[in-house]
Amino acid sequence: MSSPFANAFSELEWRGSVYDTTSGAMDALSREKVACYVGFDPSAPSLHVGSLVPILGLVRMQRHGHTPIVVVGGGTGMIGDPGGRESERALLDKAQVERNTESIRAQLEQFLDFNAKTNPAKLVDNASWLMDLQLIDFLREIGKRFTVNYMLAKESVRSRLSRDSGISYTEFSYMLLQAYDFLRLYRYHGCTFQMGGSDQWGNILAGVDLIRRVNADSPGSHRAVHAMVYPLITTSSGEKFGKSIGGAPTLDPAVTSPYRFYQFFLNTADSDAIGYLKLFTDVGPDELPEFEQAVLVEPHKRAVQRRLARDITLLVHGRSGLEQAERVTRALFGGELTTLTADEVEEVFEGAPGGDILKHEIDNAAVTLQSMAIGQGLCSSAGDARRLVQQGGLYLNGVRIDDSRRAVSVDDLIDGRVLVLRRGSKDHRLVRVK
RNA sequence: GCAGGGGUGGGUGAGUGGUUAAAACCAGCAGACUGUAAAUCUGCCGCCUGAAAGGCUACGCAGGUUCGAAUCCUGCCCCCUGCACCA
Numbered sequence: 451m452s453s454p455f456a457n458a459f460s461e462l463e464w465r466g467s468v469y470d471t472t473s474g475a476m477d478a479l480s481r482e483k484v485a486c487y488v489g490f491d492p493s494a495p496s497l498h499v500g501s502l503v504p505i506l507g508l509v510r511m512q513r514h515g516h517t518p519i520v521v522v523g524g525g526t527g528m529i530g531d532p533g534g535r536e537s538e539r540a541l542l543d544k545a546q547v548e549r550n551t552e553s554i555r556a557q558l559e560q561f562l563d564f565n566a567k568t569n570p571a572k573l574v575d576n577a578s579w580l581m582d583l584q585l586i587d588f589l590r591e592i593g594k595r596f597t598v599n600y601m602l603a604k605e606s607v608r609s610r611l612s613r614d615s616g617i618s619y620t621e622f623s624y625m626l627l628q629a630y631d632f633l634r635l636y637r638y639h640g641c642t643f644q645m646g647g648s649d650q651w652g653n654i655l656a657g658v659d660l661i662r663r664v665n666a667d668s669p670g671s672h673r674a675v676h677a678m679v680y681p682l683i684t685t686s687s688g689e690k691f692g693k694s695i696g697g698a699p700t701l702d703p704a705v706t707s708p709y710r711f712y713q714f715f716l717n718t719a720d721s722d723a724i725g726y727l728k729l730f731t732d733v734g735p736d737e738l739p740e741f742e743q744a745v746l747v748e749p750h751k752r753a754v755q756r757r758l759a760r761d762i763t764l765l766v767h768g769r770s771g772l773e774q775a776e777r778v779t780r781a782l783f784g785g786e787l788t789t790l791t792a793d794e795v796e797e798v799f800e801g802a803p804g805g806d807i808l809k810h811e812i813d814n815a816a817v818t819l820q821s822m823a824i825g826q827g828l829c830s831s832a833g834d835a836r837r838l839v840q841q842g843g844l845y846l847n848g849v850r851i852d853d854s855r856r857a858v859s860v861d862d863l864i865d866g867r868v869l870v871l872r873r874g875s876k877d878h879r880l881v882r883v884k
Numbered sequence: 885g886c887a888g889g890g891g892u893g894g895g896u897g898a899g900u901g902g903u904u905a906a907a908a909c910c911a912g913c914a915g916a917c918u919g920u921a922a923a924u925c926u927g928c929c930g931c932c933u934g935a936a937a938g939g940c941u942a943c944g945c946a947g948g949u950u951c952g953a954a955u956c957c958u959g960c961c962c963c964c965u966g967c968a969c970c971a
Contacts, residue, residue, distance in 0.1 A: 713920075716920070716921095717920065717921070718921080719921055719922055720919095720921060720922065721921090721922070722921095723921090748919095749919070749921075750918080750919040750921085751919080752919065752920090752921075755919095755920095755921080779920090782920090783920060831930085831931065831932085832931085832932070832933085833930090833931065833932075833933085834913085834928095834929085836933090836934080836935095837913090837914080837927095837928060837929080838913080838914065838928090840914090840927095840928090840934095840935090841913085841914045841915055841927065841928070842914075842915060843913080843914040843915070844914090853934095854934095855934080873913085873914085874913075874914060874915090875914095875920060876920060
């Protein structure tokens, strides 16, 4: 692929994903091909949209000829990063960390090329060296190279010291483990470049410093190490990115369907759209002006949001995931549902949330619209459902419901098999008759 | 262990005997307007009941005082701070 960018750094910078770097990082990337790494924390079973920034960072590095190394934190996950937190974390249990590590590893594998001829990606788990670490060895080799003064000066530690809750020795040690990771990768994988979110800056620098100190202690020439961090993304209204529809969308289609994932990006605010387009897609300087124009001149068409949603969904969920998401979107927001056959509705809803209702319950008029809405998780209680209907917020097959206590009847079914319940403008449920 | 402070709805937090299902703000939900955006406006936002009325449950837990308690008393649990103990 021919890139309009001279090197990885200039691309990342243009895309707005460079927040800070060690001095000389830019030169290093333009001069030579490096092995670079990003660490991913297994504190949850799935990565979420926020993780796309570092993932894309690696993807772009690989395209520019650098070698990406993904580190899953099976070892550091046992400790917990104090950064960005106001209080001590609860320790995750071992089994949980292992499960999370495994599923995150599987997710990460799809984004990079592990078979590239010159620069195949690598994936390692830091548990493989941290779990067997001997305390005394560690203290002698790593601990000796850090003063407590240095560690106390780090923002992640300092902010916690100023709080009454303090910081445990366990979390205090976290930065040393991450620094050690970098040293390991430097020694055994030739890794000289670390990337991460800007909240990782302190930990990352600890690794850079560690390697420089170790090198300073041994004669000879050494490769220079560098680091770069991405800005943490917020929406233009200042919220943490990904915080809308019930928490950050994950990259796991079983948790966040491709449809929901697609919708998340389609709903990007105009003021964020261009920035996200640069950051998350491969749209380059050649195409960008037309998109910028589109936001200004005909924002209602949402050309930027469409492109954004399309490209990211394709990347994360593949061709079929994207097609499904677009199909559902067209059906739900495009036309009248009742014009579709039951087969079409079912096809459209594949991957969208739904549930079942029993045939005999309908025959007996045993289910009211409100109890069905509750059963489908659309409403939390009968009162909630009643209020919703009063406010005109519940729809059956696209038609507003005005009596919440009406029983569901055969006439409500499309082809006698399915019906679609909707709350507000976006929350749909497909209900199948069993 | 001692002393002090505190535990209220998803969050922050007001409330020290009745008009408090509990101010205010945030978050959330729906509607209007739009473009499945933002902003704005309106309504809702413990559970049950067609609205209201009413009922039920609720202010860390368990008892008690009272016609009546989130509010007073007793015991217990938990959190925070300081001191002590330990080292």
